[in-house]
Amino acid sequence: MFFTKIGRRRFITSASSAFLGVAVAPFxxxxxxxAKTEKMATPEYRILGKTxxxxxxxxxxxxxxxxxxxxxRAYDLGVNFYxxxxxxxxxKNEEMVGKVFRGKRDKVLIQTKIRFKPTxxxxxxxxxxxxxxxxTDYVDVLLWHALQTPEEVANPxxxxxxxxxxxxxxxxxxxxxxxxxxASLLREGAKSSVHxxxxxxxxxTHSNELKEAVGIAAKSGIGVVAMKTQAGGYKTEKIGxxxxxxxxxxxxxxxxxxxxxxxxxxxxxxxDECAAVMGTELSREDLGSLDQYHSYLHGRIxxxxxxxxxxxxxxxxxxxxxxxxMYRDAYxxxxxxxxxxxxxxxxxxxxxxxxxxxxxxxxxxxxxxxAQLRSVHTxxx
Amino acid sequence: MGTENMAIHNAFIGLSLLVxxxxxxxxxxEAELIQTLLPKNMPEEWVQRDAAEMFTKQTLFEHIxxxxxxxLQYGFEKSVFATYQDxxxxxxxxxxxIYDMGNVLQAFGIFSRFRNEDRPAGIGLDSSVGDHxxxxxxxxxxxxxxxxxxxxxxxxQLAMAVDSRIADNSQxxxxxxxxxxxxxxxxxxxxxxxxxxxxxxLGRGFKATYIETDDANAKGESETFSRDSxxxxxxxxNSQEAIRSLKLYHEDLSRKGVxxxxxxxxxxxxTLTGKDPYQGKVIIAHKGHYLVGxxxxxxEKHVQDxxxxxxxxxxxKPCGMYQVAK
Numbered sequence: 088m089f090f091t092k093i094g095r096r097r098f099i100t101s102a103s104s105a106f107l108g109v110a111v112a113p114f115x116x117x118x119x120x121x122a123k124t125e126k127m128a129t130p131e132y133r134i135l136g137k138t139x140x141x142x143x144x145x146x147x148x149x150x151x152x153x154x155x156x157x158x159x160r161a162y163d164l165g166v167n168f169y170x171x172x173x174x175x176x177x178x179k180n181e182e183m184v185g186k187v188f189r190g191k192r193d194k195v196l197i198q199t200k201i202r203f204k205p206t207x208x209x210x211x212x213x214x215x216x217x218x219x220x221x222x223t224d225y226v227d228v229l230l231w232h233a234l235q236t237p238e239e240v241a242n243p244x245x246x247x248x249x250x251x252x253x254x255x256x257x258x259x260x261x262x263x264x265x266x267x268x269x270a271s272l273l274r275e276g277a278k279s280s281v282h283x284x285x286x287x288x289x290x291x292t293h294s295n296e297l298k299e300a301v302g303i304a305a306k307s308g309i310g311v312v313a314m315k316t317q318a319g320g321y322k323t324e325k326i327g328x329x330x331x332x333x334x335x336x337x338x339x340x341x342x343x344x345x346x347x348x349x350x351x352x353x354x355x356x357x358x359d360e361c362a363a364v365m366g367t368e369l370s371r372e373d374l375g376s377l378d379q380y381h382s383y384l385h386g387r388i389x390x391x392x393x394x395x396x397x398x399x400x401x402x403x404x405x406x407x408x409x410x411x412x413m414y415r416d417a418y419x420x421x422x423x424x425x426x427x428x429x430x431x432x433x434x435x436x437x438x439x440x441x442x443x444x445x446x447x448x449x450x451x452x453x454x455x456x457x458a459q460l461r462s463v464h465t466x467x468x
Numbered sequence: 469m470g471t472e473n474m475a476i477h478n479a480f481i482g483l484s485l486l487v488x489x490x491x492x493x494x495x496x497x498e499a500e501l502i503q504t505l506l507p508k509n510m511p512e513e514w515v516q517r518d519a520a521e522m523f524t525k526q527t528l529f530e531h532i533x534x535x536x537x538x539x540l541q542y543g544f545e546k547s548v549f550a551t552y553q554d555x556x557x558x559x560x561x562x563x564x565x566i567y568d569m570g571n572v573l574q575a576f577g578i579f580s581r582f583r584n585e586d587r588p589a590g591i592g593l594d595s596s597v598g599d600h601x602x603x604x605x606x607x608x609x610x611x612x613x614x615x616x617x618x619x620x621x622x623x624x625q626l627a628m629a630v631d632s633r634i635a636d637n638s639q640x641x642x643x644x645x646x647x648x649x650x651x652x653x654x655x656x657x658x659x660x661x662x663x664x665x666x667x668x669x670l671g672r673g674f675k676a677t678y679i680e681t682d683d684a685n686a687k688g689e690s691e692t693f694s695r696d697s698x699x700x701x702x703x704x705x706n707s708q709e710a711i712r713s714l715k716l717y718h719e720d721l722s723r724k725g726v727x728x729x730x731x732x733x734x735x736x737x738x739t740l741t742g743k744d745p746y747q748g749k750v751i752i753a754h755k756g757h758y759l760v761g762x763x764x765x766x767x768e769k770h771v772q773d774x775x776x777x778x779x780x781x782x783x784x785k786p787c788g789m790y791q792v793a794k
Contacts, residue, residue: 151538153581153658154666156746175535177582177601209616233533266533314534351537354663355746 129366130165135346136310138260138283140196140227142168144340145365147358148314148351149184150175158187160355162195164362170286170312170349172200172232173217185222192223200232200264203245210248214257228284229258234265237275246281260284262309270300277307289313289345291338298342305344313339313348336364397447403436405448405456412459428467437464502548505566505609507629513555520550541661542578543570552626560618562626567610572638577659579605585655591627593640596655602627607636643674643701646781648774653677653696664702665747665763669716673702678774680767697765699778703786704757714740714752714759734772735779755779757786
């Protein structure tokens with residue numbers, strides 16, 4: 088499954104190593120270690136819906152990344168699709184993408200996002216600014232950022248503006264991103280048939296309704312890009328041959344209605360881990376591990392998916408308290424749990440919940456909410 | 469009970485009562501504080517449109533979508549948002565966000581990630597002002613103003629009004645002052661709560677950009693060439709953690725690049741030099757709770773001088789803020 092590859096960057100590095108060895112040696116009394124060739128995963132490609140673009144199954148959400156080295160690394164790993172937005176870090180994020188891929192523009196696909204504004208002039212200013220920051224004449228995919236209603240998805244003004252940009256050659260394909268009511272928006276997208284791409288949160292915690300909507304959108308020709316693929320980030324031990332991060336990503340990619348996933352990465356180690364998922368064939372053992380992981384998450388970890396059924400008869404906002412369960416189990420961060428319960432009011436509530444014998448709140452994913460809240464209370468004692 | 473004991477007893481009861489009164493009041497006023505930072509005495513033509521909106525760790529996402537992740541990484545606590553509008557020209561409006569980031573280190577950190585170019589305007593502890601925006605941080609607050617149709621002076625005026633209402637007089641993180649001033653790219657110091665230089669094992673720390681010119685340029689000759697390089701300070705819980713991280717970097721470079729680790733006559737034991745495949749030449753030295761280094765440079769002599777200066781300036785342990793900022 089793996090093969091050895093020496094990229095251009097690595098060749099340059101290796102070639103210049105000799106110089107460095109000579110240059111720094113005089114002031115060090117030490118043993119030198121030489122560069123070794125790494126094993127890299129084979130990129131796995133998929134087609135981004137009706138755009139026909141050939142994208143790597145694992146792409147990169149650049150949003151919180153500030154170090155060009157991480158982008159360089161992603162590029163060397165074969166990742167060819169990069170997602171940013173004009174608002175990220177007030178434009179610095181787009182600037183970094185532009186700087187890193189200057190001279191390589193034809194080898195990468197760039198997706199950015201702008202917010203829909205009331206006038207064409209404002210929208211035009213947004214895209215022109217993005218193009219300037221990205222140091223390019225065009226973006227491969229331009230999305231309307233964070234749409235919330237089906238009406239916004241079907242907005243003819245927004246569509247007409249995108250069509251103009253397409254004709255002007257500033258945008259190759261367009262679409263929308265959404266964080267809320269995503270199933271409805273995807274269905275509307277499929278119905279109205281004006282969008283090429285949709286970017287939605289999609290991971291193992293989401294409902295069948297969303298899964299179906301992703302399928303409907305993909306069948307209509309929309310290229311579905313998945314974000315928030317790790318549902319909060321898991322720092323736990325490896326399960327089988329895949330780390331939990333990788334397992335979460337693989338689960339998303341198992342759905343072939345998803346063209347590409349854009350896990351948000353900020354370090355070289357994270358992009359290494361994510362990119363390694365590409366090109367891997369899941370063995371029977373891996374599938375078993377995934378099942379194990381999935382069922383492990385199913386009954387144990389609250390991912391704040393919002394799928395709680397019922398309400399507390401005493402009016403306690405249980406979803407607020409469940410955040411502690413996510414911090415403890417998903418983020419593995421006890422400090423956050425303790426910080427959260429610095430507040431006496433919350434301490435009182437968790438105590439009340441732990442001692443309650445009439446909990447009516449149920450989790451659609453099978454999490455025993457009452458038991459979880461009791462265990463958080465025990466942890467705080 | 470003697471008179472003296474009685475007096476102590478009374479004083480104790482009085483103190484307890486005072487504590488009982490002040491603690492809830494303190495909590496209440498703290499909870500209310502962020503809203504009170506919204507300017508009330510606006511120039512005549514400006515009014516606050518609609519009621520202010522408050523956001524918490526759970527709801528920030530509804531306001532700024534995916535960017536909330538970055539704010540949470542920097543310890544976001546709560547924020548308030550309000551829109552101000554020109555009564556005469558209704559298209560002119562300014563959106564104001566005031567974010568409580570928990571402490572001045574985190575407020576500086578998020579500010580440093582947003583600051584695009586060095587355009588200070590003397591607002592707060594540091595600020596960046598453009599035609600349609602202003603950012604600044606002061607104490608534990610990070611403040612963002614974005615305008616539509618209004619002038620830069622309107623934005624600055626509103627920013628200064630917020631500045632004047634923030635009473636938190638915390639000083640900037642001391643590590644900022646450790647970086648040598650010579651050839652530093654103004655406004656380039658950034659703080660990362662994790663993933664410094666894009667490496668998980670380096671954890672949190674500061675990075676500054678320096679402009680490196682070649683010797684010909686330094687001598688004023690016609691051919692000029694300049695490039696950016698970085699100095700950085702990684703901050704750890706203790707000295708052992710710092711060394712452990714250095715070893716991890718050594719292992720990483722051994723796999724991906726080229727490196728040497730040993731004793732330097734200039735920087736002492738535990739000095740790593742090498743070449744990072746993505747960032748170029750690197751030198752890292754260890755000092756107490758810190759790893760300090762330079763990366764992406766060409767002129768070794770010059771960078772060694774800068775690094776020496778940086779190391780000399782570090783005289784204290786990291787302050788307590790890093791414990792919560794981790």
